[in-house]
Amino acid sequence: MRKNMILCGVGGQGTVLASRLxxxxxxxxxxxxxxxxTIGMAQRGGSVFSHLRMGENLYSPMIARGExxxxxxxxxxxxxxLLPFLKPDGQMVVSSRPVMPVTAALSDTGYRxxxxxxxxxxxxxxxxxxxxxKALREVGSPKVLNLILLGAALRSGALGLEAEDLKDAVRRxxxxxxxxxxxxxxxxx
Amino acid sequence: xxxxxxxxxxxxxLGALAAGVSLVCGYPGTPSTEVLETVxxxxxxxxxxxxxVNEKTAMELAGGAAYAGARALVTMKQMxxxxxxxxxxxxxxxxVKGGLVVLVADDPGPIxxxxxxxxxxxxxxxxxxxxxxxxxxxxxxxxxEAFELSEKYQTPVFLRPTTRVSHGYxxxxxxxxxxxxxxxxxxxxxxxxxxVIFPRLSFANHRKIEVRNDQLKDIFSAxxxxxxxxxxxxxxxxxxxxxxxxxxxTYVMEAREQLGRLRTLxxxxxxxxxxxxxxxxxxxxxxxxxxxxLDPYIERELIFVCGKYGLKTRILGKMTGHxxxxxxxxxxxxxxxxASFLQISLPAVPEETPPPLPVRPPVLCxxxxxxxxxxxxxxxxxxxxxxxxxxxxxxxxxxxxPLDMVDTCLCMGAGLGIxxxxxxLEKDRCCFAFVGDSTFFASALPGxxxxxxxxxxxxxxxxxxxxxAMTGHQPHPGTGKTMMGQVVExxxxxxxxxxxxxxxxxxxxxxxxxxxxxxVRRVADLPGVKAIVFRSPCVALFRASxxxxxxxxxxxxxxxxxxxxxxxxxxxxEGKAVVDPGQCNGCTLCAQLCPVGxxxxxxxx
Numbered sequence: 001m002r003k004n005m006i007l008c009g010v011g012g013q014g015t016v017l018a019s020r021l022x023x024x025x026x027x028x029x030x031x032x033x034x035x036x037x038t039i040g041m042a043q044r045g046g047s048v049f050s051h052l053r054m055g056e057n058l059y060s061p062m063i064a065r066g067e068x069x070x071x072x073x074x075x076x077x078x079x080x081x082l083l084p085f086l087k088p089d090g091q092m093v094v095s096s097r098p099v100m101p102v103t104a105a106l107s108d109t110g111y112r113x114x115x116x117x118x119x120x121x122x123x124x125x126x127x128x129x130x131x132x133x134k135a136l137r138e139v140g141s142p143k144v145l146n147l148i149l150l151g152a153a154l155r156s157g158a159l160g161l162e163a164e165d166l167k168d169a170v171r172r173x174x175x176x177x178x179x180x181x182x183x184x185x186x187x188x189x
Numbered sequence: 190x191x192x193x194x195x196x197x198x199x200x201x202x203l204g205a206l207a208a209g210v211s212l213v214c215g216y217p218g219t220p221s222t223e224v225l226e227t228v229x230x231x232x233x234x235x236x237x238x239x240x241x242v243n244e245k246t247a248m249e250l251a252g253g254a255a256y257a258g259a260r261a262l263v264t265m266k267q268m269x270x271x272x273x274x275x276x277x278x279x280x281x282x283x284x285v286k287g288g289l290v291v292l293v294a295d296d297p298g299p300i301x302x303x304x305x306x307x308x309x310x311x312x313x314x315x316x317x318x319x320x321x322x323x324x325x326x327x328x329x330x331x332x333x334e335a336f337e338l339s340e341k342y343q344t345p346v347f348l349r350p351t352t353r354v355s356h357g358y359x360x361x362x363x364x365x366x367x368x369x370x371x372x373x374x375x376x377x378x379x380x381x382x383x384x385v386i387f388p389r390l391s392f393a394n395h396r397k398i399e400v401r402n403d404q405l406k407d408i409f410s411a412x413x414x415x416x417x418x419x420x421x422x423x424x425x426x427x428x429x430x431x432x433x434x435x436x437x438x439t440y441v442m443e444a445r446e447q448l449g450r451l452r453t454l455x456x457x458x459x460x461x462x463x464x465x466x467x468x469x470x471x472x473x474x475x476x477x478x479x480x481x482x483l484d485p486y487i488e489r490e491l492i493f494v495c496g497k498y499g500l501k502t503r504i505l506g507k508m509t510g511h512x513x514x515x516x517x518x519x520x521x522x523x524x525x526x527x528a529s530f531l532q533i534s535l536p537a538v539p540e541e542t543p544p545p546l547p548v549r550p551p552v553l554c555x556x557x558x559x560x561x562x563x564x565x566x567x568x569x570x571x572x573x574x575x576x577x578x579x580x581x582x583x584x585x586x587x588x589x590x591p592l593d594m595v596d597t598c599l600c601m602g603a604g605l606g607i608x609x610x611x612x613x614l615e616k617d618r619c620c621f622a623f624v625g626d627s628t629f630f631a632s633a634l635p636g637x638x639x640x641x642x643x644x645x646x647x648x649x650x651x652x653x654x655x656x657x658a659m660t661g662h663q664p665h666p667g668t669g670k671t672m673m674g675q676v677v678e679x680x681x682x683x684x685x686x687x688x689x690x691x692x693x694x695x696x697x698x699x700x701x702x703x704x705x706x707x708x709v710r711r712v713a714d715l716p717g718v719k720a721i722v723f724r725s726p727c728v729a730l731f732r733a734s735x736x737x738x739x740x741x742x743x744x745x746x747x748x749x750x751x752x753x754x755x756x757x758x759x760x761x762x763e764g765k766a767v768v769d770p771g772q773c774n775g776c777t778l779c780a781q782l783c784p785v786g787x788x789x790x791x792x793x794x
Binding site for chain 1: 192194219220324353356357358359360436438439440442443519520521524538541543544545546547548549550551552553554583586589590591751752755756757760771
């Protein structure tokens with residue numbers, strides 16, 4: 001099995017942990033993993049991404065355009081930014097909730113999440129939009145968008161992993177007091 | 190052995206521990222920082238680790254350890270090598286006894302650096318051998334080999350990952366602690382003929398270094414990591430080849446899968462350059478494309494080899510316009526370049542026109558005390574002729590609109606010298622030098638002494654958030670903690686300044702806005718060099734439990750809070766200011782400037 005995935009969002013949204021959970025789950029299944037992510041200044045509110053590749057005989061952790069089997073968009077604008085990386089038949093899972101840059105608040109040049117989602121809908125046959133506001137409210141924590149998106153990706157089949165693989169990864173990487181909340185987010189449908 | 194999923198920098202740390210390193214030191218800098226942090230986390234009791242005050246000090250410390258026969262690792266980013274170059278240039282002439290590995294992480298892009306300098310070129314300049322890994326797995330092996338080389342040839346050895354190697358993750362096989370090499374240092378043996386640098390010794394050692402590096406060219410030519418693929422004979426029809434090194438090698442190998450058979454040369458030891466391997470590669474090739482980042486290093490070396498050995502191969506790359514001269518490579522860029530080099534047409538990618546995307550420049554965090562400090566100086570200096578000389582750290586982000594409070598930024602500690610000069614040339618310009626607490630200790634002290642002694646006139650602002658924030662919160666002399674876990678006496682910034690002779694030194698909480706503004710107004714007009722220490726902890730370390738809220742019934746929608754300070758937690762919704770509770774840290778700066786008192790709550794209320 002070979003799978004290429006991109007997780008993208010805005011610094012502070014939890015893309016790195018989500019990427020780590022997938023890697024850990026894949027490794028537990030003895031699938032080789034390579035990944036790369038944004039670290040440094042861009043983490044202060046900039047656009048961030050993780051590239052993650054699973055499978056044998058890979059050289060580079062980086063993914064080329066049109067090569068991603070799955071894009072997990074933590075933010076609609078960022079999902080559009082990285083859309084060129086998605087395979088024509090690739091799966092995209094995207095959060096509906098925009099994160100406005102500070103510049104938008106300053107100059108009234110905000111953008112509409114609807115425009116981004118419409119654009120994605122017109123180009124991505126396999127698009128899954130997660131109503132993030134509703135999901136976070138129903139799960140009961142503003143901090144678990146990453147697990148909610150991972151859950152949606154699991155059920156789309158594009159992750160190539162089972163729910164139990166990710167739950168084991170949660171047990172390995174996240175403190176026990178948050179397990180129950182994270183499982184709830186992962187199972188949220 | 191066991192398998193671990195590690196970052197390239199973690200792999201380097203584990204490799205150094207496996208090689209029996211005794212002392213690890215460095216100064217934080219993206220993308221190198223995690224090497225030392227991993228050593229600190231995973232070290233055995235016999236391993237000493239410290240964040241030194243700057244790279245020069247770290248290099249000297251590591252050199253001393255190597256004099257005593259210990260294996261030492263010193264870590265820094267490429268900018269840090271500039272700071273450490275004085276001791277390193279000399280160390281190469283003096284040589285070492287224990288293995289000394291100099292880990293320098295380069296940053297193509299640049300992603301988080303001021304320059305795109307290439308440590309491979311620095312290696313050639315300093316005559317220090319260099320290993321250039323293309324992956325975490327190679328980096329793990331190479332750091333161990335670097336210690337061996339260093340001891341065998343009594344020279345420091347560079348290990349040079351780039352950002353994508355340092356920050357890429359891979360599952361690799363690493364040694365268990367029981368398998369680590371035990372390396373017991375002999376201790377310092379007095380020998381002034383060896384350890385004291387004098388022109389006569391330098392002359393003699395220079396000759397030895399050149400002879401050794403010529404030998405290393407041949408030794409490296411036989412090194413398995415300098416590879417020609419496919420092996421001799423299996424690509425008989427190949428008239429074109431690609432030479433690559435570092436992370437770009439992974440792009441080349443991925444592209445090769447798509448483009449088909451092609452001779453490739455991987456260069457893992459750029460200095461001393463494996464000439465004979467290159468000759469073997471070039472034999473029978475008409476054209477070679479060099480795929481590398483930063484300097485056209487391999488390209489120049491191959492052109493040199495062609496000249497020296499009378500070969501007719503055309504060498505293409507950055508200098509011939511076949512590859513970009515600056516910036517990072519990517520899978521797509523390399524695929525395109527190799528396809529056009531091989532005259533293979535790739536399927537056209539349809540041009541898409543997405544809706545305009547948000548621009549996301551990095552910003553100071555919500556509640557960051559630097560924002561309050563900059564805003565206080567801005568308010569106090571309204572209408573005055575000023576210059577705000579910034580420095581390297583999170584506070585460089587004070588340049589963003591609407592704060593716009595960084596007029597210059599050059600390198601660590603440079604703001605002091607620049608402020609001194611700008612005022613010297615225009616006496617009516619009120620000049621400020623902003624420096625963070627870690628940078629203060631690392632690079633600002635000579636600038637303060639220089640300014641005081643030479644009768645300069647400017648205000649030094651020390652932005653003291655009690656950590657090295659930008660690189661992920663490392664301790665420094667002002668924090669009272671060491672990497673060995675000790676709690677120690679802090680070095681007081683105020684006492685240091687007073688000791689140098691700065692007579693006006695005031696300390697103020699920047700989140701008390703009226704007091705901060707009043708202090709700046711008063712202190713800035715005093716004669717000579719004066720200093721204000723703005724002290725308030727980094728919000729990423731000490732999150733406040735309180736939040737401010739906007740009373741929509743009182744808010745008049747004037748947007749002053751948004752226009753003045755650019756806090757990422759503030760936005761406008763339906764004509765009123767709103768605070769994102771997920772981001773707000775309750776610093777109350779917005780509440781203090783709201784003209785109608787619509788914002789309440791928070792830690793400072």
